[in-house]
Amino acid sequence: MPKVNEKVSGPLSNLRSRLEGVDLRQNAIFIALLVLIAFFAITSPGHASLTPDNWSNLVVQNGYILVLAIGMVMVIIAGHIDLSVGSVACFIGAAAGILACRPLEQTGWGWLPKFPWWFALIGAVVIGAIVGMWQGFWVAYVGIPAFIVTLAGMLLFRGLALVTLQNSNIGPFPDSFRLIGNGFVDKANSLGGSLGIKNYNAAALVITAVGVVALLLQSFALRRGRLKYNQSVEPRTWFFVKNILLAGMIAYVGFQLSQANGIPWTLVLLVVLIIIYTTVMKKTTFGRHIYAIGGNLHAAVLSGINVRRVNFWLFVNMGALSAVSGILIVARMNSAVPKAGDGFELEAISSVFIGGASVQGGVGTVTGSIVGGMIQGILGNGMNLNSLDISYQMTTKGMVLLLAVAFDVWSKKRTK
Amino acid sequence: MKNITMTFPGVKALADVTLNVARGEIHAICGENGAGKSTLMKVLSGVYPHGTYEGTMFFENSPIEFQNIRNSEHLGIVIIHQELALSPHLSIAENIFLNNEITKNGLVNWNKTNQEAQKLMAKVGLSEDPNTPVKNIGVGKQQLVEIAKALSKKVKLLILDEPTAALNDSDSEHLLDLLRQFKSQGLTSIIISHKLNEIASIADKTTILRDGEVIETLDMSKDKVDQERIIKGMVGREMNNRYPVRESKIGEEIFRVENWTVHHPDDSTRVVVDNASLNVKAGEIVGLAGIMGAGRTELARSVFGRSWGIGISGKVFVRGKEIQIKNIRDAIDAGIAYSTEDRKRFGLNLIDDIKRNISLASLHKFTKRGLVNANEEYKVASEYRTSMNIKAPSPNSIVGKLSGGNQQKVVLSQWINVNPEVLILDEPTRGIDVGAKYEIYTIIQELAAQGKAVIVISSELSELLGICNRIYAIAEGKITGEVARKDFSPELLMKYMTMTKETTNA
Numbered sequence: 001m002p003k004v005n006e007k008v009s010g011p012l013s014n015l016r017s018r019l020e021g022v023d024l025r026q027n028a029i030f031i032a033l034l035v036l037i038a039f040f041a042i043t044s045p046g047h048a049s050l051t052p053d054n055w056s057n058l059v060v061q062n063g064y065i066l067v068l069a070i071g072m073v074m075v076i077i078a079g080h081i082d083l084s085v086g087s088v089a090c091f092i093g094a095a096a097g098i099l100a101c102r103p104l105e106q107t108g109w110g111w112l113p114k115f116p117w118w119f120a121l122i123g124a125v126v127i128g129a130i131v132g133m134w135q136g137f138w139v140a141y142v143g144i145p146a147f148i149v150t151l152a153g154m155l156l157f158r159g160l161a162l163v164t165l166q167n168s169n170i171g172p173f174p175d176s177f178r179l180i181g182n183g184f185v186d187k188a189n190s191l192g193g194s195l196g197i198k199n200y201n202a203a204a205l206v207i208t209a210v211g212v213v214a215l216l217l218q219s220f221a222l223r224r225g226r227l228k229y230n231q232s233v234e235p236r237t238w239f240f241v242k243n244i245l246l247a248g249m250i251a252y253v254g255f256q257l258s259q260a261n262g263i264p265w266t267l268v269l270l271v272v273l274i275i276i277y278t279t280v281m282k283k284t285t286f287g288r289h290i291y292a293i294g295g296n297l298h299a300a301v302l303s304g305i306n307v308r309r310v311n312f313w314l315f316v317n318m319g320a321l322s323a324v325s326g327i328l329i330v331a332r333m334n335s336a337v338p339k340a341g342d343g344f345e346l347e348a349i350s351s352v353f354i355g356g357a358s359v360q361g362g363v364g365t366v367t368g369s370i371v372g373g374m375i376q377g378i379l380g381n382g383m384n385l386n387s388l389d390i391s392y393q394m395t396t397k398g399m400v401l402l403l404a405v406a407f408d409v410w411s412k413k414r415t416k
Numbered sequence: 417m418k419n420i421t422m423t424f425p426g427v428k429a430l431a432d433v434t435l436n437v438a439r440g441e442i443h444a445i446c447g448e449n450g451a452g453k454s455t456l457m458k459v460l461s462g463v464y465p466h467g468t469y470e471g472t473m474f475f476e477n478s479p480i481e482f483q484n485i486r487n488s489e490h491l492g493i494v495i496i497h498q499e500l501a502l503s504p505h506l507s508i509a510e511n512i513f514l515n516n517e518i519t520k521n522g523l524v525n526w527n528k529t530n531q532e533a534q535k536l537m538a539k540v541g542l543s544e545d546p547n548t549p550v551k552n553i554g555v556g557k558q559q560l561v562e563i564a565k566a567l568s569k570k571v572k573l574l575i576l577d578e579p580t581a582a583l584n585d586s587d588s589e590h591l592l593d594l595l596r597q598f599k600s601q602g603l604t605s606i607i608i609s610h611k612l613n614e615i616a617s618i619a620d621k622t623t624i625l626r627d628g629e630v631i632e633t634l635d636m637s638k639d640k641v642d643q644e645r646i647i648k649g650m651v652g653r654e655m656n657n658r659y660p661v662r663e664s665k666i667g668e669e670i671f672r673v674e675n676w677t678v679h680h681p682d683d684s685t686r687v688v689v690d691n692a693s694l695n696v697k698a699g700e701i702v703g704l705a706g707i708m709g710a711g712r713t714e715l716a717r718s719v720f721g722r723s724w725g726i727g728i729s730g731k732v733f734v735r736g737k738e739i740q741i742k743n744i745r746d747a748i749d750a751g752i753a754y755s756t757e758d759r760k761r762f763g764l765n766l767i768d769d770i771k772r773n774i775s776l777a778s779l780h781k782f783t784k785r786g787l788v789n790a791n792e793e794y795k796v797a798s799e800y801r802t803s804m805n806i807k808a809p810s811p812n813s814i815v816g817k818l819s820g821g822n823q824q825k826v827v828l829s830q831w832i833n834v835n836p837e838v839l840i841l842d843e844p845t846r847g848i849d850v851g852a853k854y855e856i857y858t859i860i861q862e863l864a865a866q867g868k869a870v871i872v873i874s875s876e877l878s879e880l881l882g883i884c885n886r887i888y889a890i891a892e893g894k895i896t897g898e899v900a901r902k903d904f905s906p907e908l909l910m911k912y913m914t915m916t917k918e919t920t921n922a
Contacts, residue, residue, distance in 0.1 A: 301723065302723060304743075
């Protein structure tokens, strides 16, 4: 008989006992997201927040922050911080421009040939990784606190970006390059055309359906695996409610996107990154070592973990993800500009903390940080739709960050 | 102090202790680690406020109740802890008057401060510029700064906790002279020390504590007390049924360390482990006995992947083959495991759960095609939970919420799961209650029965006598003695453990 937290099985059992075993703290952030969506759906003029185009914009506008948040949460779990990601993203955007765009206003690059768009993409990520090696070297092998190294990096790479751009913009980018930031899967709806569906993007519908089924299968497989090993699981009612809600939300967003231009390539990229990095953090030794280092550095060292190597690769990874973010920015704006990525490090960091990570390290999840980033994105988007002045927007965002972390601290104290 | 009783959850730290110290005398307190010496001094100095203990204290014939250290310092009771409480980047003068600054109109009067500091420094025989940062002077001089600081507070009763533990011989001698000199000026001192030769030479009276109780107070001049007499008082305890009985099957030698020398990481001239050699056989439990600071942990950690110390030399053999260890991973791969004396700081990720703490050092065993199997981790952790009797609702319980004994079992599980040949257990029963201790002893004996070589480091001599086949004594970094079970006697070991350079010369 598997041990389940479900103590009462009768249909008349009250809600309280049904919800026993639900980790409220972990789920609070999802609930906050839903409340926020509902709030803006009601208040935005003409319910504009729910229109297909707005959903599409939300994804594309926040993609680059969310990519940064993925790398940032890993860095923060290990007990570090990275203040340089905005500058690095700008620098990499400029570098990508040098590789992909011709003619160039910037002098001194004429000897370089014009590379194909895919080479520019790969090249940009490689340069990002090299930037990460630079910072990782100072943090991991010299032992300078990441705060200092990346504060220096923030200036250094902004400076290098300006040097590269020579106070001018680079653009326009080749169309194939731009797809990743601005394009949609089967925008022309040729699949829909051949199937006879005209009003909806058929590719979007298919991808959404596959995604929902895959999510549900994954949830069930996870639960079954835990039950097989006699582990405690969430109460069944809550498990169903949660998964139906989640699947419903994805289906809804996918359906909305199918009425706009379809699924943005940015979203595809994001989902792939989320899956990869959730796996890395939850199921690989590298991920485990990151949590162990953040949880108790001494214990990690005495357990034989090569802390320096882990720290080094963390920053290499952050550099590569900053590069991806930089690519998304220039692809969307169709030009590399000196101000790109300004302040993105702070948005990424607050996404991570809203998403439940701990300042002391050792705690945090990729999905939490993504939701944290979405909360910020939806907040900004909703306030824009309500034509709230930028001053109040900043005030509100500041308060949300503070209260989210305060809630976290408070709920931790309560469970002690 | 009269009838002081202090209880911590699960442990009675002090039981009905009465201590009388007369004006102008030097009163020594000795006892094994954990006998309650430091606790008693913390009560006396107000670290543990009134209300956390039972009993009454009198100072100059009036009852006293302290809420904090400030209260006790106000009356002139000053404690100097073993770990010096100096701020390294501040100057000598600033440290002496820290939180007691000489001010005028709210601003610090530096001329007066330095002048006063100079006077106090002269009293303790310290000739340095008062503006020198404390980090630039040696430990011996730092100790003098602490005493000058105490004098600045108009001290009447000076409590010194292991004042000479970190000092070399000439610095120690200077310090003891200073105490004698203060005594002639009417200052009362209480000194806690493991160095029995010092006690014999300086103290007027000696109170011996054991398991939180006063065993006796010796008058050093009348009773003709020598070191043997003090040792007898410290260790003379009955042993019955506190240790599981077993028969040991001892096999061939598994682990050997030869001529191991380690220097202090902060001071490359200080030898912390001095040419130590030892060996352990399969199925054998070998104790490493020494007073605090003797170099036990330093020996263990330097062998375990050079995780402590610099300038390490010597050879390590596992099963007769010399092994090269550059880092901790090498040590683990060579079959050596080390469980730390401070499980909270160095042993466990307290915010994570039991299963992930157990798997941390052997994560590759749970990994297939690059992915960790969390269900397998859970299964293995459940097995340890049952076999080690870890009292927790599930392997998913957070380690930080467990009791000390159960946390220790998690640490042991972590290392047993590595399947090492040699286990070095540093203070495996520190801070855990009697029942859990017995369980830990049983686990240690089972490990030996499986043919593993086990080294136990402990401050509790009785514990080593109870479970070991053989005990090495270590003092000032040197292995000073090796005693087989048939020759076990606490007096003999205590003699080896307190064998300092002076006593060996004498």
